[in-house]
Amino acid sequence: MAENTLTITDNRTGKQYEIAIENETIKALDLRKIKVADGDFGLMTYDPAFMNTASTKSRITFIDGDKGILEYRGYPIDELAEKSSYLEVAYLLLHGELPTAAQLKDWNWNITHHTFINESIKKVLDGFHYNAHPMGMFIAMLGALSTFYPDAKDIFNEESRWKQVYRLIAKVPTIAAFAYRHRIGMQYAYPDNDLTYEGNFLNMMFKTTELTYEPNPVLERALSVLFILHADHEQNCSTNAMRSIGSAHTDPFSSLAGAAAALYGPLHGGANEMVLRMLNEIGSVKNVPDYIKRVQAGEFRLMGFGHRVYKNYDPRARIIKTVAYEVFEVTGKDPLLDIALELERIALEDEYFVKRKLYPNVDFYSGIIYQAMRFPVDMFPVLFAIPRTSGWLAQWAEMLDDPDQKIARPRQVYLGERTRSYVPIEKREGKIETAKA
């Protein structure tokens, strides 16, 4: 018997099957040969929420959730956060290697020279109500942008694909900032291509009457680190959405709109917004123990805590905590930090959290930093989507070039009614109560 195999005995039939093990996985399709009768469909796996299913082989991001390790293309996240810049990391994610000085110069130039958006997109923005959520506008504008670039549909043309990569990475800060300015009723601030990626974003967000906006270097660097930490996180909910939509050969603008929509949810990219709301609701350090009791009682979850993959301290949370102190040197300390620190201190000692391996995740501190930098709370998911764009695109390109991939289409276990005859309306018993709106 080959060593790297799994032997399965089907007790229904007594038959034995040998299934290959590769990379610590078995192919779900190999289970299909396990049948009771020849005409059977064969055995499937049932795995809602993909708790134990690898949907792809990937070479982009490595996570060991138990040990708290995160690496992009083999480079530890803390080294990248300390030594690299967001655009260099975006290059690494998409190309697989760190750039030479000349490659980085070209890359930065290409991204910088796609930051402008078609003037007509402003009309799309004008249609939004004054209090529209910026993430809703961001998602809509990504979808709208797809209509400006019909060449983006040419997804197997390498030159076109790179062009969309430049466009998307370059334009996401612009549409994000424009959505914000629309919301507060301020004139749009156009991109300044003499600034860094992060500096230009701050310019488009906060420029008022000054002729040239000068970003604070500490805040610029903090933004770069936060962007690095959020750039990719392997097969999370939004990346899975990006790959799934992209598997239908949808253009990358529309696919990205779908990925951003997934990120919008409070259990995913919406969590840092929820953290801030939670900290405000707690209001004071003295209220923390009582709040923890209510979490233990199952009234609600502690936002910014817990992770599907990390069952240890999220390595990004550790780095972010350091960035928080650097930012507060410039902006002054946010009183919510004390509540967050106390919450973390109690939770890390508390049996409920220890037993469930619940630690602070990346979102626990990022919101406090963003708030100190003057970003309004509802911009937080947008601030997540900007850097995640490079990760989504890297994963999308990897999926398209992977010969194992096809259009994503899970199976189901059907438990509903089977074939029955249509009942005329006057003969129906009305078993279901209609919900009142």
Ligand code: ACO
């Ligand atoms: N507060 C309190 N209890 C929690 C929390 C939390 N934040 N997270 C999980 N638990 C508890 C659950 O109630 C459950 O307890 P039980 O076994 O007694 O029923 C146990 O821990 C396991 O929880 P699951 O929901 O099975 O864990 P899962 O891996 O599915 O969920 C998730 C991960 C969604 C992140 C969850 O921890 C959560 O809701 N956290 C709060 C939201 C949040 O911070 N999301 C950001 C994630 S990071 C990101 O997307 C960038």
